[in-house]
Amino acid sequence: MGAAPAASTTQPNLHTQTSSGDTAHTPWGRLLLLSAAAFTAVTTELLPSGLLPQISRDLRVEETSVGILTGAYALVIVFTALPLSRVLGGRVPRKNLLIATMFTFAVSNVLLACSPTLELAMAARLLGGIAHGMLWVGIAPYAARIVPEASVGKAMAIVFAGNSVALTAGAPVGTLMGSIMSWRLSFLLLAGIGLAISAVCIWLLPAAHDKDTKTSPSIFKAFRLPGVVAVVTAWPLLVLGHFTLFTYVAPFLHATGLPEEFTGALLSLVGGASLVGIWIAGRTADSYPRRSLLWTVAGLVTAFGLLPVLGGIGVAGPLLVALWGAAFGALGIYNQAAILRAGGEHKDAANSLSVVTIQLGISIGSAFGSMAMTLLGPQQVPLAAAIPVAAALAIIFVSRRSGYPAGPRESRS
The missing domain is CATH 1.20.1250.20 (MFS general substrate transporter like domains)
Structure with a gap:
């Protein structure tokens, strides 16, 4: 072409x-x-x-x-x-x-x-x-x-x-x-x-400079948009939950009784499953963004909630790890599309806010996981990870008009 x-x-x-x-x-x-x-x-x-x-x-x-x-x-x-x-x-x-x-x-x-x-x-x-x-x-x-x-x-x-x-x-x-x-x-x-x-x-690559716009990107104006506030709060909470467990996945797997050599394979499973999640999100993020995201976050809460109980039992552990990976892979796509839409003419500034808050989520997630390890023990770290994810689910659910509205093929009722 x-x-x-x-x-x-x-x-x-x-x-x-x-x-x-x-x-x-x-x-x-x-x-x-x-x-x-x-x-x-x-x-x-x-x-x-x-x-x-x-x-x-x-x-x-x-x-x-x-x-x-x-x-x-x-x-x-x-x-x-x-x-x-x-x-x-x-x-x-x-x-x-x-x-x-x-x-x-x-x-x-x-x-x-x-x-x-x-x-x-x-x-x-x-x-x-x-x-x-x-x-x-x-x-x-x-x-x-x-x-x-x-x-x-x-x-x-x-x-x-x-x-x-x-x-x-x-x-x-x-x-x-x-x-x-x-x-x-x-x-x-x-x-x-x-x-x-x-x-x-x-x-x-083509040029894509906003020569026609008369509005300069504004962090403060972006932060005043209710949709932006919802996304830059919920998305880092999801990242925080992920890194709470991801940082300490090796001691968690060891506590469930799985051999140490399984750690690398299960981490690869997280990454491989995330590609599946990205593929699913790519097919649904434009037409069913709200419904798909709600089900995805609910799946992540379920995986984290069941891992302490079923993580070391047969195929249940790998299946839950795969659900975790697929959900996390999809979450990034849904939220990235959401922040760009919520930001409107300030989408660049809104995206920058999300970059910063996500990095904070990564850092806090590691510290939160360390605290959970100390207070609850390694096998209960997934339960701690489920807490911020559940909070994000609540934010997404109530943000139906701004940050996470229904898509063109979803009911807006």
């Missing part, structure tokens, strides 16, 4: 910028390229955790010190996402921002691979964290602008499938490569992928 036509100055709807001018056409190549960018970002974030022993030996520091490379990375995202959105939103063309982001990932990974000391490795990771914040601030609003408005949910499913592929394949393969050859080689390979994506972005 031919290249996308340039945006007309008399036609402000950026959703018309799809391939060959056909608003009903899904630009698969462009969305898969964005998915590859998401894959690179998540693999970059997770890879140090799998290579802690190798990095610590090479840099001659304790593993706990190397663990800071992951924690500091997340903190940078929290503190830079909103300022970057305010400074860059509406000013820098989105295509240029994505290209610069992937190039920054590449530079960060090269610097990390060449770092002789922990201090230089930390500096490289801080640069990567800035790139990560830039990517999450821009990638979803950009994807929403290159597809028809009725296909936003499907676009989110395609783009964020890269996250699940990174969990199930990217980080494990990078860890294996680092174990067999060198951890530095793993990060150099990631840098090469980032550079390749940058080059293809120049050729394949």
